[in-house]
Amino acid sequence: MKIKKYLTLTRAGIIESLNFRLAILIMIAGNLLYLIVVYFLWKSIFASSETGVVNGMTFTDTLIYLVLATALFNFMEMYTVWDMGRNIQSGKIVLDLLKPMEYRSYLFWSYSGSFVTNFFFTVLPTFMVVIIVTHGAIPFGINLLFFAVSVILGVMINYSIDFIVGTICLYTESIWGINIMKQVIVLLLSGATVPIVFFPEPLKTIVYYLPFQSIYNAPLTLLLSRNPSYETVLIIIGTQLIWCIIITAFGKIFWKKSLRQITVNGG
Amino acid sequence: MSNIINIKNVTKEFKVLNRREGLKGSIKDLFSRDYKIVRAVDNISMDIEQGEVIGYLGPNGAGKSTTIKMMTGVLEPTSGEILVGGNIPYKNRTKNAQDIGVVFGQRSQLWWALPLIESFNILKDIYQIGDNEYHNMLEMYQSLVDIESLLHKPVRQMSLGQRTLSDILAAFLHDPKIVFLDEPTIGLDVSMKAKIRDLIYALNKEKNTTVILTTHDMGDVDALCRRIVIIDKGKMLYDNDIEHLRGFFGSYRTLKIRVDGKLSKCADIVRKELANLSVSSDDEWISILVDEEKTTVMDVLNQLRNTFNIRDMQLEEISTEDVIKKIYEEGVK
Numbered sequence: 001m002k003i004k005k006y007l008t009l010t011r012a013g014i015i016e017s018l019n020f021r022l023a024i025l026i027m028i029a030g031n032l033l034y035l036i037v038v039y040f041l042w043k044s045i046f047a048s049s050e051t052g053v054v055n056g057m058t059f060t061d062t063l064i065y066l067v068l069a070t071a072l073f074n075f076m077e078m079y080t081v082w083d084m085g086r087n088i089q090s091g092k093i094v095l096d097l098l099k100p101m102e103y104r105s106y107l108f109w110s111y112s113g114s115f116v117t118n119f120f121f122t123v124l125p126t127f128m129v130v131i132i133v134t135h136g137a138i139p140f141g142i143n144l145l146f147f148a149v150s151v152i153l154g155v156m157i158n159y160s161i162d163f164i165v166g167t168i169c170l171y172t173e174s175i176w177g178i179n180i181m182k183q184v185i186v187l188l189l190s191g192a193t194v195p196i197v198f199f200p201e202p203l204k205t206i207v208y209y210l211p212f213q214s215i216y217n218a219p220l221t222l223l224l225s226r227n228p229s230y231e232t233v234l235i236i237i238g239t240q241l242i243w244c245i246i247i248t249a250f251g252k253i254f255w256k257k258s259l260r261q262i263t264v265n266g267g
Numbered sequence: 268m269s270n271i272i273n274i275k276n277v278t279k280e281f282k283v284l285n286r287r288e289g290l291k292g293s294i295k296d297l298f299s300r301d302y303k304i305v306r307a308v309d310n311i312s313m314d315i316e317q318g319e320v321i322g323y324l325g326p327n328g329a330g331k332s333t334t335i336k337m338m339t340g341v342l343e344p345t346s347g348e349i350l351v352g353g354n355i356p357y358k359n360r361t362k363n364a365q366d367i368g369v370v371f372g373q374r375s376q377l378w379w380a381l382p383l384i385e386s387f388n389i390l391k392d393i394y395q396i397g398d399n400e401y402h403n404m405l406e407m408y409q410s411l412v413d414i415e416s417l418l419h420k421p422v423r424q425m426s427l428g429q430r431t432l433s434d435i436l437a438a439f440l441h442d443p444k445i446v447f448l449d450e451p452t453i454g455l456d457v458s459m460k461a462k463i464r465d466l467i468y469a470l471n472k473e474k475n476t477t478v479i480l481t482t483h484d485m486g487d488v489d490a491l492c493r494r495i496v497i498i499d500k501g502k503m504l505y506d507n508d509i510e511h512l513r514g515f516f517g518s519y520r521t522l523k524i525r526v527d528g529k530l531s532k533c534a535d536i537v538r539k540e541l542a543n544l545s546v547s548s549d550d551e552w553i554s555i556l557v558d559e560e561k562t563t564v565m566d567v568l569n570q571l572r573n574t575f576n577i578r579d580m581q582l583e584e585i586s587t588e589d590v591i592k593k594i595y596e597e598g599v600k
Contacts, residue, residue, distance in 0.1 A: 008392035012378060012385065019380045019421075094341050095376045099393060100364040172293045260343075 005101065006109040013113015024121055031074060031122060038066050055197045062195060064130055064137050065224065069192045069216050071126035072151070075118045076158050076215070078111045081182065084166030085175030104255060108159055115155070139226050146233055150219035153240040158215045160247040161186065163255065170258050191217035211243040271444055271477050272315040272338065277347030279308040279333050279501075307333040309501035310347070317444065318475040320467075322482065322492035322509070330501040331481045335447050338479070339367060352444050365394065368438030372450035375434050377422045383433050384418040387440060394441035401440075408436055411469050412462070428459035435463065439470050445477040446470075452484055464490040497594060504594045518559045519593070522567060523552040525579040533575060540574065541567065552581070 017024070046052065046059040057065070084107070087093040099106050131138055165182045169175055187193050189212035196207055196217050207213055218236050222228065282302040287295055308330040315321060325331050336342040337349055340356030340363045349356060356363045369376070377386040391401050408414045414436065417429055425433065431451055438446050448467065452460045468491055471478050480491060488495060488509065495512060497505040505512065526533050534548035537555065544567070545556045557564050564582060571577060 005392050005395060008389050012381065012389050015385060016378065016380045090374070092374050094336065094339075095369065095371065095374060097341055097360065098339055098364050098367070098369050100361050101393065102361065171297055172290075174290070174293065177290060262341075 006105065006112075009106070009109035010112040010116065013110060014116050015113070017114050017117045024117070027074065028121065028125075031070060031126075034070060035067055038070070039063065042066070055195075057195065057197060060134065060137065061224075064134060065195050065220060066193075067126060067130055068220055068223065069195075071123045072154075072216050072219065073187075073192050074122045075115065075151075076155055077118070078114070078159060078162055080107065080111070080159065080162035081166045081169065081179045082175060083107070084163075085169040085179070088169055089173065089175075103259075104163060104252065107163070111159075138223060143222055143225070143228070146237065147219050147223040150222050150237060150240060153237070153244050154215045154219050156244050157211055157240065157247055158186075160244070160251045161211070161215075164247070164251045167251070167255050167258050170262060186212055186215065189213065190215045191220070211247055214240040214243050269317045270314045271317045271352055272313075273348070273350040274311060274313050274315075274334075274338075275348045277308060277311050277334075277337065277344045277349055278306065279330075279337060279342065280345045281305045281307055307501050308337070308344075308498075311498065311501075311503045312347075313496060313503070313506055315477060315479070317477055318471070319494060320471050320478040320480065320491050322480055322488040322495040323498075324481070324483075324488065324495055325498040329499045331498065332449065333501075334498070335449060335479065335481065338445075339363070339369060339447060365441070366444045368441065368443040368446040370431070370434045370438045370446070370448045370451055372431070372453040375422065375430055377430070377433060377437060379423050380421060382419045382421050383425075386422065386433075386437060387418075390437055390440050396441050400442065404440060404442065407473060411466055412436075428455050428462075431455065431459075432463060432466065435466060435470075439474065439476065442474060443476065445479065448478060448480045448482075450482055451480070452482065452487055460484070460486065461490075467491055499594075520557050520559060520564060521583040522555045522557050522564050523581040523583065524555070524568075524571065524575075524577050525552060526575040526577055528575070536574065537571065540570065 042059065042062050046054060046062070052058060054062075084093070087096060093103075096106060097103055127138070161182070165178060168178060172178060189207050189210055191207075191213055192215075196204060196213055199207060218240050222233065222236060225232070281304070283305050285301045285303060286292070311334065323331055323334070333342060337344050338351055338356060340351075340358075340360035343357040351363055352366045354363045354366070377383065378389065387405070390396075396404075405414070412432065417425070417433060420429075422430060422433065435448070435451060438448075451467070452463055455463065464487060467478060467480070470476060471491075478491070480487060482488060492509060494508050495505065496503065530548055530550070530553065534546060534553050537553055538546045541555060544558075544562075547554050555567060557567055568577070568580070
């Protein structure tokens with residue numbers, strides 16, 4: 001009974017996004033375009049190298065990584081910051097606060113529907129294409145399970161970061177600048193645009209200690225590595241788990257404090 | 268004693284930041300302590316019984332919305348006590364949400380892209396409404412308004428009137444003890460207003476739901492409310508039944524005239540001539556507030572006709588704004 005009140009939001013999200021057929025088509029087309037750009041960009045990068053292997057990755061490795069990263073990015077893309085900012089500005093947030101559930105979960109579950117549609121419209125097709133084109137660059141096995149767990153943690157970390165940035169909008173009342181800043185930071189430091197192995201040394205180490213790589217790099221590493229040792233898996237998922245707990249807790253406390261700020265001081 | 272809402276000596280103060288400009292300014296503002304204090308609600312007390320329909324009136328910025336937000340739990344009072352259905356709203360906001368329904372005139376809680384019935388289904392699950400209650404409610408809705416034609420229409424394609432109607436139905440769906448309606452008839456045409464009033468009236472009768480209605484439309488109040496509460500500048504000015512208020516102000520009418528000659532000059536002459544009446548003027552009209560118990564409008568007109576050539580006239584019943592202005596100026600004894 002309890003879970004139903006959340007799943008109904010998932011269902012609504014699915015119906016809602018299916019309503020916009022054109023948006024889905026445009027999203028797929030936009031993706032293709034982006035992937036074409038990526039293809040040629042990295043092709044020329046690899047053309048300038050003599051060995052065909054840069055930073056331990058071949059051209060195909062890099063491309064597969066980036067294609068899958070794009071798919072994951074589309075899968076996880078939420079407009080949390082936008083929506084929170086807009087709702088705060090317009091005052092509609094009052095109506096959402098008056099739903100008989102926590103705002104944080106309300107918002108998350110409202111988005112969850114788009115995960116389902118995005119999975120079927122971008123992630124699955126991309127995987128199929130990659131598998132067919134590369135003849136088995138993605139190993140099948142226990143790694144798929146690790147990948148799934150890792151993606152779920154990635155989604156939660158991503159949402160928590162978004163939610164924290166959205167909460168900042170309560171104070172600044174402007175969205176655009178903050179959102180762009182967040183997007184650039186997350187995309188770069190998470191390995192979604194450039195694989196992290198390509199980063200120069202001091203930065204690479206720093207990035208591994210930051211939460212962002214847990215969003216895209218961690219699940220992709222698990223997916224693409226053949227026979228990783230259990231130690232590696234444990235370290236990757238463990239890091240994700242720790243970040244997930246820290247950021248979620250921080251986000252919750254920050255929101256609670258900020259909300260008190262509004263309830264005391266008005267929006 | 269079946270009070271559903273108790274409000275005791277509630278005051279709400281806002282600390283308003285003296286804001287600076289730009290991103291840098293905003294970041295500085297995060298740490299700024301440069302505040303001024305604004306008192307939006309000032310020592311208000313009232314008890315509301317289950318099933319009452321209350322007209323909550325006051326000019327813009329009087330503190331109505333602030334009071335409502337405190338009752339819903341979105342705002343915390345600076346001092347004083349509020350109990351809604353035995354809950355302290357801001358402490359148990361999520362629990363309190365189960366007991367209340369809200370309609371804010373210009374915003375919709377419905378799912379924009381989905382047909383109305385989907386919104387209802389979602390609300391059914393969110394508020395955990397049982398299947399039987401839900402179907403009974405929909406049946407009752409159908410008996411009150413022709414909801415069938417709306418159910419399968421996406422909310423974004425609805426007219427403002429249809430949307431407001433739907434929003435009101437959505438607010439009553441989980442059979443809350445209290446429904447807050449914040450200017451529900453704003454921007455609607457006359458027949459839609461009447462329809463909405465009938466609906467609210469029927470829902471209140473049927474479910475014995477307490478309704479708290481803020482509005483600027485005296486017609487809403489006349490049609491629905493037995494009791495009215497008036498606040499201005501955060502202070503409570505009046506809390507009694509509506510007949511009482513009409514008794515005080517029913518005999519007042521506003522006479523508006525247009526005359527030949529320069530308006531401001533003429534207004535001064537009128538003022539002199541009718542020293543015991545309140546006279547005001549704008550670009551088009553000279554308005555005279557007439558207490559019909561003392562002098563009739565006809566007398567005033569006759570008197571004015573001796574001095575002026577009256578080109579045009581209008582007679583207006585006293586408006587909410589006038590009542591509030593009067594109350595504010597003179598108080599209710």
